[in-house]
Amino acid sequence: MSRFPLPIPNSWFQVAFSDELDVGEVKPLHYFGEELVLFRGEDGEARVLDAYCPHLGAHLGRGGTVVRDSIRCPFHAWRFDGTGACVEIPYARKIPPKARVRAWPVCEKAGFVMVWRHAEGAPPRWEVPDVPEYHDAAWTPFERREWVVRSHNQELAENTVDQAHFRYLHGTNTVAETEYRTEGHLLHVISKSKVATPAGEADGVIDIRAHGFGFGMTRFKGVVETLVVTSGTPIDAERVHMRLSLAVRRLADSDATRGVGRAFIAEIERQFEQDIPIWENKIHLERPLLCDGDGPIGQLRKWARQFYSEPGAGEATR
Ligand code: FES
Ligand SMILES: [Fe+2]
Structure with missing residues (x-):
């Protein structure tokens, strides 16, 4: 199965x-x-x-x-x-x-x-969003990282709103407040949080926008501003080609910009490499046992239904 x-x-x-x-x-x-x-x-x-x-x-x-x-x-x-x-x-x-x-x-x-x-060949339902930082000289060019992960887009999407795992898997500070809203294909999450910077932890805001499944932008705003464009393309029903594009807003000093960029990329890579073994070995529970501190995983699943139009691989066996 x-x-x-x-x-x-x-x-x-x-x-x-x-x-x-x-x-x-x-x-x-x-x-x-x-x-x-x-x-x-x-x-x-x-x-x-x-x-x-x-x-x-x-x-x-x-x-x-x-x-x-x-x-x-x-x-x-x-x-x-x-x-x-x-x-x-x-x-x-x-x-x-x-x-x-x-x-x-x-x-x-x-x-x-x-x-x-689209499984049935229906035409596009929305437009691909632009990424303004890509065109903005105030930002560094994108650095890229790629992985093939034995997982499903649903799992990768759930990771972004799974609040408890940030603390217990990644060891980052707790998220203070999360606002969650959806608008058609768009999922928008804003979290006030502690952000790791080379100068230690600082208060910051994490702004996550998912444009459907498979393409989104995560922006960190605090002492420094950073951007991760997250892209996950299904290779088949059980493997995803992940591509991350990372950029930072330039500081006055180019050495400082380089330092921030390196620290930021190292932190994202560290978190990602902690997620991968979980993703590659877990199963997707259709009826997970959630508790009140889990964050909007249930809401995310409701939003996600609009991206499926064919029966699931497990449907026939249930
Ligand atoms: S032209 Fe003959 S197989 Fe393509
Ligand atoms: Fe994670």
Whole structure:
């Protein structure tokens, strides 16, 4: 039986960083339990299609090449545009009307290449948010960290509102007050808390915004200001590709900025590496036994239901 009786959620998910995909470059992807191909046309636009060519099944991401704004199959040179339509068969007079592959909605913003995944192929329900700090010279460029975690997006989302674990797993100070609010696909949590800084602990505010499952921003405001863009893309129903992008607001002194940045990244990595063994070995309880100090885990689960449209992996066994 699956450890996670939950399907893969519907949301925008990161499939690459913009600078990982040059103009004319092709990359195979494996996300959402599917084989996909990502390419950047000569017009600079990123596109994602199903990987298998409908002709005889070659993988477009393994040897396919970009021709103008389309991708050419390595096997017999059929070409597909960004909508997935076959636009050329160099040795045929007629293109069979069914010659097309599924195209995935793509949005590129603030250095993130995002794909809309929906189990039934419904169109995007919201827009990918911008990350203002990415464009702001007052902030350092993003540092990145990546992991593949044997877990489910639901578990990673619950972690952010699981107040007790901050104290007992991460050893950080207790959260004084938490405001929790949801607005459609958006989850917004504001916590007043102690924030670790190189100069010791200080009072601070943690502002967490989750834009659906899989993409969110955590901002720490106190003596220093920091940002973590958290991205978790399902590889399949039991593995998530986690990407963190971290930045700090520059201080007057560049050595101080570097020091704060290093300490901040080390702290985030430390916490993350404490969460991973818990995530990789736990199961998802549909009826957890919660107590009054747990924080809004139940509310988060209600909000999360909107991202599931297919029966869970465990549904058939219950
Ligand atoms: S398999 Fe792709 S063109 Fe033949
Ligand atoms: Fe955690």
